[in-house]
Amino acid sequence: MSNKEAVRRLLLLLGKYKKTIVVIVGCLLVSTGLNLCVPLISRRIMDDGFIGGNKKLLIELVLVSMVIYTINSLIDLIKEKKRVDISAKIQYFLSEQSFSHLMKLRVNYFNNTNYAETLNNINMDINQMTSVADSSVFFVITQAFSMTGGIIGLFIIDFRMTILVLLFIPIKCVVMKYFAKKQKQIMDEFIKKNQKYAKWFGDTVGGVREVKLFNILDRKHEEFDQNQKDIIEKQKQMNMLGQWNTITDSLMVQFLSTLLYILGANLVFDLQLSVGSVFAFITYSSYVTGPISAILNIGYLLSGIIPSTKRYYAFMDLEEETDNGETAALCPDDLKLQQVSFAYEKEKYVLKDVDILFAKGSKTAIIGRNGSGKTTIINLLTRMYEPTSGKIMLGTEDISELPLPEYRNMVSVVSQQIYLFNDTIRNNICLYKRVDDVIVEEACKDSGLEDFIKEVSLDYVVGQNGAMLSGGQKQKIALARALIHDKPIVIFDEATSNTDAYSEQQINGLLDTKLKEKTVIVITHKKEILNKVDQIVVLKEGVVIDNGTYDELVGKNEELNIMMEKVG
Ligand SMILES: Nc1ncnc2c1ncn2[C@@H]1O[C@H](COP(=O)(O)OP(=O)(O)OP(=O)(O)O)[C@@H](O)[C@H]1O
Known part of the structure; x- marks a missing residue:
């Protein structure tokens, strides 16, 4: 941006307050005009008053100077008030x-x-x-x-x-x-x-x-x-x-x-x-x-x-998220990645021609080694990033054409990187949604947080990004959050990595109950979950190399076998 353009934009800022500026300038002109008379008055005080010995004229002129000074001070006060107003606005x-x-x-x-x-x-x-x-x-x-x-x-x-x-x-x-x-x-x-x-x-x-x-x-x-x-x-x-x-x-x-x-x-x-x-x-x-x-x-x-x-x-001037869609209620439907490729940095593709169908109400696990692109798929599904090429469809609609807030209302993410506000557990779960405490407590029970809530109550303040909680407790809050917000698509990004074995079983149980009707996408290597889902998508270096049920893939897919060996 050139200096000229910067000055133009600054003047535009002032342009909104034209009327107030006219008052300020008016005040300044009046006081400048009054000030201009002062030297002439001073000259007469000196020449005609002191040197000419005219005492009466001298006193009159001094009083006139005093009146001018007082009027100027009042005008200054009005002008300053207006100016401070503009500055604050x-x-x-x-x-x-x-x-x-x-x-x-x-x-x-x-x-x-x-x-x-x-x-x-x-x-x-x-x-x-x-x-x-x-x-x-x-x-x-x-x-x-x-x-x-x-x-x-x-x-x-x-x-x-x-x-x-x-x-x-x-x-x-x-x-x-x-x-x-x-x-x-x-x-x-x-x-x-x-x-x-x-x-x-x-x-x-x-x-x-x-x-x-x-x-x-x-x-x-x-x-x-x-x-x-x-x-x-x-x-x-x-x-x-x-x-x-x-x-x-x-x-x-x-x-x-x-x-x-x-x-x-x-x-x-x-x-x-x-x-x-x-x-x-x-x-x-x-x-x-x-x-x-x-x-x-x-x-x-x-x-x-x-x-x-x-x-x-x-x-x-930095680019904002694009929101092309007009406000409209969205219905749950199949979610489909069609030939999706993505690069965070130019030409460095981390996903290549990915096709995945997440049928409405189905359960999908995505597996792959570190850096294979699993979280990137979640980033695209939540529209944190847009595909470099290819499309993500919700039913027959390209999600990039849908209204962003409404689309995001369809998706919950239970992530290993959940952010907690420095607020109570209740507020962190509800996030401004008005929910009865009974329902919040039920969500806590389903997420395995019940014992902790009994100990500290829903009013417990969690500290900066949940610093006063354990990793597992944070993830359980994330799960309770997802249950309360009850969105049709639920994504678990290594959601059970910090939870204990007992809670993990509980979460798995939810797949058959509270989450039964929902489209669930899980990034996990846990055998219990892989066994349960409708399909496993295997990613390697950004490419889908296999897709099927656990029984179809186990023993046949090398990546899955290696993973199963590692997690025991
Ligand atoms: N914001 C970013 N900017 C640039 N590159 C990134 C960014 N985020 C991730 N990457 C790169 O993209 C690739 C895929 O990362 P991603 O997080 O999707 O992998 P992942 O399969 O979820 O890995 P993990 O199992 O370790 O969580 C990696 O090579 C990573 O270095």
């Missing part, structure tokens, strides 16, 4: 937009990005982008007005000194441009270092058990040091650049004032100008030089915002 809008998008992103985004990195990037970018509603941005809109007024004021007082002020403008432009360029460069680098650190942080905290078990704390500390030093260095550079920018700016203004004082003093001594006029002139000159700083500072401010804006919109 932009922040909410961007946060909501990015959260919605994040939830709809394809799962491959999460393969390479951890939560800490995502949160860090989104927060940082939104904070930066919200500063587009910074007071200086609105202030700048009125600056042209202030500048014109200032130049007119200067010409009224003395044209020679005015030319000196105008000569100052191009010099200031060059200096400010340099700072803006430098700022953008450092900000770009800062964003990269910060992102690298957040990624490293999320990864390291996620692996804290490994850090302890393998005693690699020292190495992690070294990495921390390096990452932090890089970030701090960039922050230091940015702060120092900010300081240099401010100092250079005020030095240049000071230099100009000095020249004006010297030239003004000469004119006063030559009796060509009054003392009040010199002071009024210097105030007006700040009405010209101030806006130049403000206008050019926008470039400096934007140079900090643009890198974040680019990253934010690059994130927003």
